[in-house]
Amino acid sequence: MNLxxxxxxxxxxxxxxxxxxxxxxxxxxxxxKMHGLSHGTNHGCWRILNPRGRHAIxxxxxxxxxxxxxxxxxxxxxxxxxxxxxxxxxxAGVGVAENMMSGFVHVKGDASQAxxxxxxxxxxxxxxxxxxxxxxxxxxxxxxxxxxxxHMSAFMGQAGTLTVLGDAGExxxxxxxxxxxxxxxxxxxxxxxxxxKALRDKHKAExxxxxxxxxxxxxxxxxxxxxxxxxRTLYHFHIDNASNY
Amino acid sequence: MTNSSDIPRTPPRKSAxxxxxxxxxxxRAAATGIYDIRGGGAKRRVPHFDDLLFLGASISRYPLExxxxxxxxxxxLGARFATKPIHxxxxxxxxxxxxxxxxxNAKEALGRGASAMGTSTTTGDGGMTPEERGHSQTLVYQxxxxxxxxxxxxxxxxxxxxxxxxxxxxxxxxxxxLGQKISPRVAKMRTLPEGIDQRSAxxxxxxxxxxxxxxxxxxxxxxxxxxxxxxxxVGAARxxxxxxxxxxxxxxxxxxxxxxxxxxxxxxxFIENVGLPILSAIRPAVQAxxxxxxxxxxxxxxxxxxxxxxxxxxxxxxxxxxxxxxxAALVALGxxxxxxxxxxxxxxxxxxxxxDWQEGRDPAGITTQDPALTQRLDPxxxxxxxxxxxxxxxxxxQTIARACGKSHVHNLEPEDLVALTIEAAxxxxxxxxxxxxxxxxxxxx
Numbered sequence: 305m306n307l308x309x310x311x312x313x314x315x316x317x318x319x320x321x322x323x324x325x326x327x328x329x330x331x332x333x334x335x336x337k338m339h340g341l342s343h344g345t346n347h348g349c350w351r352i353l354n355p356r357g358r359h360a361i362x363x364x365x366x367x368x369x370x371x372x373x374x375x376x377x378x379x380x381x382x383x384x385x386x387x388x389x390x391x392x393x394x395x396a397g398v399g400v401a402e403n404m405m406s407g408f409v410h411v412k413g414d415a416s417q418a419x420x421x422x423x424x425x426x427x428x429x430x431x432x433x434x435x436x437x438x439x440x441x442x443x444x445x446x447x448x449x450x451x452x453x454x455h456m457s458a459f460m461g462q463a464g465t466l467t468v469l470g471d472a473g474e475x476x477x478x479x480x481x482x483x484x485x486x487x488x489x490x491x492x493x494x495x496x497x498x499x500x501k502a503l504r505d506k507h508k509a510e511x512x513x514x515x516x517x518x519x520x521x522x523x524x525x526x527x528x529x530x531x532x533x534x535x536r537t538l539y540h541f542h543i544d545n546a547s548n549y
Numbered sequence: 550m551t552n553s554s555d556i557p558r559t560p561p562r563k564s565a566x567x568x569x570x571x572x573x574x575x576x577r578a579a580a581t582g583i584y585d586i587r588g589g590g591a592k593r594r595v596p597h598f599d600d601l602l603f604l605g606a607s608i609s610r611y612p613l614e615x616x617x618x619x620x621x622x623x624x625x626l627g628a629r630f631a632t633k634p635i636h637x638x639x640x641x642x643x644x645x646x647x648x649x650x651x652x653x654n655a656k657e658a659l660g661r662g663a664s665a666m667g668t669s670t671t672t673g674d675g676g677m678t679p680e681e682r683g684h685s686q687t688l689v690y691q692x693x694x695x696x697x698x699x700x701x702x703x704x705x706x707x708x709x710x711x712x713x714x715x716x717x718x719x720x721x722x723x724x725x726x727l728g729q730k731i732s733p734r735v736a737k738m739r740t741l742p743e744g745i746d747q748r749s750a751x752x753x754x755x756x757x758x759x760x761x762x763x764x765x766x767x768x769x770x771x772x773x774x775x776x777x778x779x780x781x782x783v784g785a786a787r788x789x790x791x792x793x794x795x796x797x798x799x800x801x802x803x804x805x806x807x808x809x810x811x812x813x814x815x816x817x818x819f820i821e822n823v824g825l826p827i828l829s830a831i832r833p834a835v836q837a838x839x840x841x842x843x844x845x846x847x848x849x850x851x852x853x854x855x856x857x858x859x860x861x862x863x864x865x866x867x868x869x870x871x872x873x874x875x876x877a878a879l880v881a882l883g884x885x886x887x888x889x890x891x892x893x894x895x896x897x898x899x900x901x902x903x904x905d906w907q908e909g910r911d912p913a914g915i916t917t918q919d920p921a922l923t924q925r926l927d928p929x930x931x932x933x934x935x936x937x938x939x940x941x942x943x944x945x946x947q948t949i950a951r952a953c954g955k956s957h958v959h960n961l962e963p964e965d966l967v968a969l970t971i972e973a974a975x976x977x978x979x980x981x982x983x984x985x986x987x988x989x990x991x992x993x994x
Contacts, residue, residue, distance in 0.1 A: 331771065332771065332775070335771045335774075336774060339774055359764050359767055359768065360764075360767055360768040360771040360772075363768050363771045363772050364701055364771060364772030364773070366701065378764075379761075379764045379765075379768065380755075380764065380765070380768040383768050383772065384700070384701040384704070384772055386701065398755060398756070398761070398764075399755040399756070399768075402755050403696060403699055403700070403701075405700055405701065417755070418754055418755035418756075421754045421755040422696040422699065422754055422755070424700065424740070437754065437755075440754040440755070441695065441696060441750065441754045443696075443740040444740060459754070460748070460750060462739075462740045462741060463740050479748070481741060481742070481745075482742065539728075539742070539745040539746065540728060540745065540746050541583075541725065541727070541746045
């Protein structure tokens, strides 16, 4: 499967990007510059060169800027992002877009563990695969993974959507609250209190919107997806459920 | 022939192992099928600061004049890496307690009392409320596994960040806030349905182990532009290694919480059987800092059973830079006050023993979200009581420090102490009173 979506800033009609080469600048220097941007900044487009797996690249952004990162990033890229549109032209380490509040993060390659963990809002798109704990404790983010996800994904997922075009690993949605999970492929196993649910019209509409955000609407058949969510049997502690706690 | 009624009989004898409390707990468990959940810290007797004494001045030690000669109490926290370390007037901070487990009025009162005395308060699971930020001159923002309410704006609004690995009442345990306390506001702050039993994870979702923690700390520093001191809080379990690993990971401050430290709600079996008394944990933690050459450079805050100025002074003498109080602060606000005895009796308990904080029916209006009960606590008056109490703790600690000839409470040292019991001597690594014997001391402290 080769589903493409162009979210890069390079093709947009914008002023030439400001370029920061991490070969010559530190992550601290980069982030300090980005944090100094005001909400009404006219420095709207940035290109980061030579990230080489460094951690916390563009963490804590809070401005409507476009950021292209040319290469692989380490842990917590775009952590706690607000407003910014970040594209990683490579793979992402642990916790990409963790605790994101708003904005948009697109990983062109694969993502490591805990992608989009605890995030409250915004959209995270992963073109490749995401490994374990994708969307763990998600609180409102929309995550779309074009490949497959690993075990314990959406653990204790509270709100938001996790859409997977590939397969899901073991214990999907363990102890889930109100997050909506859509998986096109197989699910190795469901976690405690996570069940398959009917894919009604309103869910199809929601799913369509997520696929559209990822630029793959029309490329996949919505009816191929199954919906998973909480059975809500663990919402109130009961001794008969002790083995599930 | 002897009449059987004339034979001397022994009185009924109850088992020391199966005492009345144990028997009652067995019957309760058999009736309900569920373990006992309660708030607070360990209630069992463990070696504690009561088992230590100060020696005071003598021919070889000059005391300082009370009310005349200065005895400093200020402390700076977080100067290792943070560009904006915290300066506190007293070495006594308020421990992390959440809005949710506590009422809004209680959080406000904590902020008022602490701010009046120039010290800090700490958020808890569930995020930061505008009220506690507004009423706390210095506010430490907890970064917990659940990340309920966590957001970068509050992170930047905070004066310091405390990454919570564990707490003394339940090292290795998560939490559960029962549905009675999940009010609409609490539910919204935590992005959860109203009225459900809310679980808090025991592990952080996006890092595992000290190597990852180092990167997580780096991220938090980046987000806050390296301004905020970063604390790492651990429950007392393996204090030497946990302190060393926290320091290695880049912590500015280590917070060490003993088993007497309170929790909002946890299983009784957990509270009473997991973790260490704080007395046994301080010296290993200080040892770790000394071995790394960072004692007094990375600050150590200890908590769990601090009740009076003597406890404060003893903790500092063992090497801590500051202490933190939770249970005692709640008592100062009005928790377990005998004036509510009839209410406590109606709940099947008595003032001084009430610990079902998870039920949300606190007569004192502190550990509840019930609007009628929360109105019982006047945040201004309660804040004044807390300020008074903090003042007394400080004056008492100064009194002892002056008696030991110290011009600052941080100048207290282990040599000022002796122990009353062999256990306390071994744990605190100070001599048994009247001897030069430190049990377990093999030439290396």
